Amino acid sequence: MRVKRSASARSASLGPLEARVRGLREWAAGGRPTPPNLTNTSCKLLAQSCRMLSPMAGRLTEVAAKVGVSEATVSRVLNGRPGVSEATREAVLTALDVLGYERPTKLRGERARLVGLVLPELQNPIFPAFADVVGGSLAQQGLTPVLCTQTVGGVSEADYIELLFQQRVSGVLFAGGLYSGRNGAHDHYARLIERKLPTVMVNAGIDELPFPRVSCDDAVATEQAMGHLLSLGHTRIGLILGPPDHVPSQRKLAAAHARLAAAGLKIPDDHVENAMHSLEGGQAAASRLLRRGVTAVICASDPMALGAIRAAKRAGLRVPHDFSVVGYDDSALMNCTEPPLTTVRQPIEAMGKASVDLLVGLINGHRVESDELLFEPELVVRGSTAPPPRE
Numbered sequence: 001m002r003v004k005r006s007a008s009a010r011s012a013s014l015g016p017l018e019a020r021v022r023g024l025r026e027w028a029a030g031g032r033p034t035p036p037n038l039t040n041t042s043c044k045l046l047a048q049s050c051r052m053l054s055p056m057a058g059r060l061t062e063v064a065a066k067v068g069v070s071e072a073t074v075s076r077v078l079n080g081r082p083g084v085s086e087a088t089r090e091a092v093l094t095a096l097d098v099l100g101y102e103r104p105t106k107l108r109g110e111r112a113r114l115v116g117l118v119l120p121e122l123q124n125p126i127f128p129a130f131a132d133v134v135g136g137s138l139a140q141q142g143l144t145p146v147l148c149t150q151t152v153g154g155v156s157e158a159d160y161i162e163l164l165f166q167q168r169v170s171g172v173l174f175a176g177g178l179y180s181g182r183n184g185a186h187d188h189y190a191r192l193i194e195r196k197l198p199t200v201m202v203n204a205g206i207d208e209l210p211f212p213r214v215s216c217d218d219a220v221a222t223e224q225a226m227g228h229l230l231s232l233g234h235t236r237i238g239l240i241l242g243p244p245d246h247v248p249s250q251r252k253l254a255a256a257h258a259r260l261a262a263a264g265l266k267i268p269d270d271h272v273e274n275a276m277h278s279l280e281g282g283q284a285a286a287s288r289l290l291r292r293g294v295t296a297v298i299c300a301s302d303p304m305a306l307g308a309i310r311a312a313k314r315a316g317l318r319v320p321h322d323f324s325v326v327g328y329d330d331s332a333l334m335n336c337t338e339p340p341l342t343t344v345r346q347p348i349e350a351m352g353k354a355s356v357d358l359l360v361g362l363i364n365g366h367r368v369e370s371d372e373l374l375f376e377p378e379l380v381v382r383g384s385t386a387p388p389p390r391e
Contacts, residue, residue: 059101066095087142094144097167115359116164117145118157120176124277124303125331126348130175130202133352141360143170150177158188165191171198171359179205182245198362200355204247204372212362213372214355218251221344224379225298225326226259228342232387234324238271238294240285240304249274249300256298275304282307286325290315295388296324302331305341309384320386330380339383347375 060071067074069088076084077092084092094113115138119127135145146167148160155163157177164172172192178184179201189209192199199211204218229237239256241249253272260267270292275281282304289297290311299305305327312323319325319339327334330345354373361368 062099063092063095063101066099067091090142098144113143114146114167114169115143116148116160116167116169116172118148118150118160118172118174118177120150122149124301124329125333126302126329126346127175129332130348130352133349134173134175134356137353137356141356143360143363158185158191161188161191165195165197169197170363171200173355173359174199174201176203177201177205179209180247181243182206182247184245198359200359200362202351202355204251206247210370212358212368212370214351214358215248215372215374216346216351216377217374218248219255221328221377222252222255222298223259224377225328225344226256228379228381228385229296229298229324229326230259230263232296232324232385234296234388235265236271236294236296236388237267238273238286238289238292238297239267240273240275240282240289240297240299240308242274242277242300244274252298252300277301277304279303279307279310283311286311287315290317290323295322296326296385298326298328300328302327302329302334302341302343304328305343305384306337309337309339309341320384322389324385324388326385330378335382337384342382342385343380345378345380347377351375 060074064071064074067088069092073084073088074092076082077089090113097114117131117134119131122128131145131147138145146164146169148155148164150157150160161172178186179189180203186206186209189211193210201209201211201213203213203215205213226237237260239253241252243249256267271289271294273285273289275285277300282299282301284307285304286297286308297305297308299308305325308325309319312319312325317323325341327341327343328346330343334341334343354375358368358373
């Protein structure tokens with residue numbers, strides 16, 4: 001006689017792994033509460049794993065809903081059958097990648113309509129703004145960005161490149177990275193060259209890498225800032241730059257020397273400080289410069305400039321009456337600081353679109369010269385600069 005067992009009895013007869021997978025499948029489908037002792041991140045990863053283990057029917061349904069086509073269309077794409085437009089086919093394959101499903105074996109050699117977007121950080125508002133421009137431009141080309149944000153102690157740039165290889169991305173766009181430092185590790189970039197993966201880099205880097213670059217002209221930016229302070233009457237001007245091997249900072253320093261030399265002045269070595277591109281780095285560097293008697297400072301980023309303003313206020317000085325500060329980027333809300341920040345604006349809208357155009361050209365097999373496109377910045381005068389105090 002056949003005995004029909006209850007659900008609990010059937011679960012009890014399963015091995016621990018099978019029971020775990022079954023429970024996670026039910027949870028991922030919304031049928032059970034969140035498993036105990038799991039973080040949100042763990043739950044998301046487990047949900048993705050459960051989707052990859054779920055039946056084909058569920059996969060077809062989810063991909064079809066994501067793309068906005070029928071399950072039959074998804075099935076035709078996965079089985080390599082005719083009758084599907086190239087645009088729809090690419091959309092289905094991209095949805096598979098985004099949802100975390102593996103492509104069928106016969107389709108795995110093809111690159112996905114994904115683009116790796118590597119950012120050095122998100123604390124500086126200029127990088128989220130740039131990512132927004134790039135993401136919109138990529139979407140217009142039918143491409144989806146895969147955001148790779150570097151953090152101290154987090155995933156390394158080399159590891160991100162390997163992860164992007166696994167995702168079969170169509171290309172990579174770097175908005176900053178180790179390539180901007182002469183003394184950094186650069187071996188992992190050779191992997192991009194070996195794979196012939198379309199790659200574009202934003203802002204100045206070492207000359208040895210054969211990738212197209214899109215940069216804001218650091219020399220012009222420094223000339224504009226220095227010219228503004230000289231016109232106000234400042235002669236004791238300090239610089240707060242990035243690390244000594246940082247290529248954009250080296251360009252800014254060379255331009256500052258040239259501009260002051262043209263005015264019959266020079267920058268003493270102790271009027272140049274190297275620091276991290278952060279508010280704290282700018283504050284510490286500005287505190288040292290204030291003790292050396294500078295009346296104005298040009299910073300390599302807006303967060304650095306905000307740190308310089310904080311240092312001046314804590315020293316009992318008024319900005320701009322006693323001390324003038326110029327930033328770089330014109331990132332979000334710099335017109336809302338106290339005082340509103342005088343800064344040099346990077347044209348991130350134009351730079352973002354140009355970098356995507358270059359990358360799409362490479363993806364489509366067009367010849368793109370490995371030159372550097374230089375975009376001219378714009379000085380934005382607000383309330384953090386004024387003539388120096390009278391002796």
